[in-house]
Amino acid sequence: MADEEVTDPKAFLEERSKAKCVSQWYEYQKCVKRIENDETGHKHCTGQYFDYWKCVDKNVAEKLFEMLK
Numbered sequence: 001m002a003d004e005e006v007t008d009p010k011a012f013l014e015e016r017s018k019a020k021c022v023s024q025w026y027e028y029q030k031c032v033k034r035i036e037n038d039e040t041g042h043k044h045c046t047g048q049y050f051d052y053w054k055c056v057d058k059n060v061a062e063k064l065f066e067m068l069k
Helices: 009-035 046-068
Strands: none
Touching: 009 046
């Protein structure tokens, strides 16, 4: 048991869940492209970024706690 390497199931589930959140990822990428030449620094894509990770976290949460039991 001591020789086994411990892996984080959350990181594994995040990678698998990203495919389910493609539309949010594309919205974020469109925003980044739209503001890339902003000289003022006032424009940002924080909302789209958080929408993407909210989707990923929601999909991870459905499976993560089942794995930890």
